[in-house]
Amino acid sequence: xxxxxxxxxxxxxxxxxxxxxxxxxxxxxxxxxxxxxxxxxxxxxxxxxxxxxxxxxxxxxxxxxxxxxxxxxxxxxxxxxxxxxxxxxxxxxxxxxxxxxxxxxxxxxxxxxxxxxxxxxxxxxxxxxxxxxxxxxxxxxxxxxxxxxxxxxxxxxxxxxxxxxxxxxxxxxxxxxxxxxxxxxxxxxxxxxxxxxxxxxxxxxxxxxxxxxxxxxxxxxxxxxxxxxxxxxxxxxxxxxxxxxxxxxxxxxxxxxxxxxxxxxxxxxxxxxxxxxxxxxxxxxxxxxxxxxxxxxxxxx
Ligand SMILES: Nc1nc2c(c(=O)[nH]1)N[C@H]1C(S)=C(S)[C@@H](COP(=O)(O)O)O[C@H]1N2
Ligand SMILES: [Mo]
Numbered sequence: 001x002x003x004x005x006x007x008x009x010x011x012x013x014x015x016x017x018x019x020x021x022x023x024x025x026x027x028x029x030x031x032x033x034x035x036x037x038x039x040x041x042x043x044x045x046x047x048x049x050x051x052x053x054x055x056x057x058x059x060x061x062x063x064x065x066x067x068x069x070x071x072x073x074x075x076x077x078x079x080x081x082x083x084x085x086x087x088x089x090x091x092x093x094x095x096x097x098x099x100x101x102x103x104x105x106x107x108x109x110x111x112x113x114x115x116x117x118x119x120x121x122x123x124x125x126x127x128x129x130x131x132x133x134x135x136x137x138x139x140x141x142x143x144x145x146x147x148x149x150x151x152x153x154x155x156x157x158x159x160x161x162x163x164x165x166x167x168x169x170x171x172x173x174x175x176x177x178x179x180x181x182x183x184x185x186x187x188x189x190x191x192x193x194x195x196x197x198x199x200x201x202x203x204x205x206x207x208x209x210x211x212x213x214x215x216x217x218x219x220x221x222x223x224x225x226x227x228x229x230x231x232x233x234x235x236x237x238x239x240x241x242x243x244x245x246x247x248x249x250x251x252x253x254x255x256x257x258x259x260x261x262x263x264x265x266x267x268x269x270x271x272x273x274x275x276x277x278x279x280x281x282x283x284x285x286x287x288x289x290x291x292x293x294x295x296x297x298x299x300x301x
Contacts, residue, residue: 007135007180007183007184007185009184009185009287010185011133011185011186013185014184014185014186014284014286014287049114049116049126050126051114051126051127051128051194052125052126052127052267052268053268054193054194054196056125056267056268057125057127057193057194057202058074058193058199058201058202059071059074059201060125060267061073061074061201061202062119062215062216063077063163063201063202063203063220064163064168064169064173065154065156065161065163065164065171065173065221066080066161066162066163066201067162067163068163068166068168072163073200073201073202074199074201076162076163077199077200077201078200079160079161079162080155080157080160080161080200080204080221081157081160082200082204082205082221083101083205084100084101085100085101085205085206085223086098086099086100086101086223087099087101087104087206087222087223087224087225088223088224088225089137089141089224089225089226090224090225090226090227091147091151091226091227091228092143092144092145092146092147092227092228092229093138093141093142093143093144093147093227094141094142094143094144095140095141095142096141097141099141101205101206104137104206105191107136107137107140108132108133108136108137108140108189109132109133109136110130110131110132110191110192111130111131111132112128112129112130112195113128113129113130113131113188113209114126114127114128114129115127115129115186115209115211116211116279116282116283116284117209117211117215117218118214118215118250118264118278118282119214119215119216120214120215120216120244120248120256120261122259122260122261122263122264122265122278123264123265123266123267124264124265124266124267124276124278125266125267125268127193127209128193128194128195129188129190129192129193129209130190130191130192130193130195130198131188131189131190131191131192131209132188132189132191133185133187133188133189134150134182134183134187134188134189134208135182135183135184135185135187137189137225138150138182138183138225138227143179143227144227146229147179147227147228147229148178148179148228148229148230148231149176149177149178149179149227149228149229149230149231149232150176150177150178150179150182150225150226150227150228150232151174151175151176151224151225151226151227151228151232152174152175152176152177152208152219152222152224152225152226153172153173153174153219153222153223153224153225153226154172154173154174154219154220154221154222154223155172155221155222155223156171156172168239169235169236169238169239170235170238170239171235172223173219173220173235174219174232174233174234174235174238175208175216175217175218175219175234175235176231176232176233176234176246177210177217178231178291179227180291181210181291184287184288184291186210186211186212186284186287186288187208187209187210188208188209189206189207189208189209189222190202190203190206190207190208190209191205191206200221202220203218203219203220203221203222204221205221206221206222207219207220207221207222208220208222211282211284212249212250212281212282212283212284212285212287212288213247213248213249213250213282214248214249214250216235216236216244216248217248231246234246236248242257243256243257243258245300245301246300247292247297247300247301248301249281249288249292249297249301250278250279250280250281250282251280251281251297251301252277252278252279252280253280253297254297254298254301261278262277262278263275263276263277263278264276264277264278
């Protein structure tokens with residue numbers, strides 16, 4: 001029998017007011033940001049959430065389908081046709097099918113979310129996304145009993161993606177989340193940045209954003225979402241299981257085998273920017289630590 005999976009939490013429960021700002025406040029600039037940051041009262045690192053510039057966010061990217069250099073996606077991703085676009089939703093759902101991007105967008109509620117973004121390579125940004133909660137979409141298609149994971153796939157188009165002719169990863173790019181992670185109100189599908197359409201290099205027309213996990217979990221240009229019983233294979237874990245686990249939660253206490261994860265370099269910080277300490281769960285500990293209660297986070301990295 002079908003059920004509507006509901007996270008017990010809502011966005012309001014997990015969102016200090018300072019993390020949510022409407023577009024007008026963003027456009028009004030940093031002063032408004034810091035002002036809003038004080039609404040929450042308590043002083044935390046999150047008060048300093050000052051977004052990176054459009055330029056930084058859209059020219060320093062990882063999207064290996066368009067090359068492995070940070071500038072490659074901005075230079076090459078214009079070849080990706082993002083309209084029309086559709087997403088196949090299948091597996092353990094009540095209403096499997098091929099959903100057009102427009103149909104999805106007409107059903108969901110799009111909001112602005114300013115999130116820290118932490119790449120496994122120890123750099124970070126703050127990005128004002130526009131998007132909708134993944135839970136909103138999954139509840140509309142109906143998650144069935146027995147579903148425990150959500151698998152995602154990126155488009156695979158050798159004609160439009162020069163990078164997939166190089167076997168750096170086993171294409172298509174694949175990612176996965178446990179169902180409770182996928183249903184968590186912080187997990188969004190992003191469709192815009194700074195109130196503008198999301199550029200191809202950032203994963204147009206629809207990409208996942210899971211702010212407490214390393215950046216590679218936030219899979220771009222999604223064409224397939226599958227509800228599964230078993231933990232799905234993921235591209236980076238398949239490529240190097242010793243270095244990239246399924247969970248990949250941001251954790252300053254667990255080093256990558258080749259480098260420390262204790263600090264990060266904020267992109268755009270300038271020549272003399274100091275490295276910032278990396279926060280447990282990327283600063284979202286209060287909101288998500290409960291998902292991993294009782295789990296050994298060193299074994300489940
Ligand atoms: N399909 C796909 N999604 C992807 C990647 C990729 O190579 N292909 N790179 C990941 C990595 S390593 C990071 S850090 C983020 C970068 O997102 P951004 O370029 O929007 O900042 O995208 C993730 N999603
Ligand atoms: Mo990354």
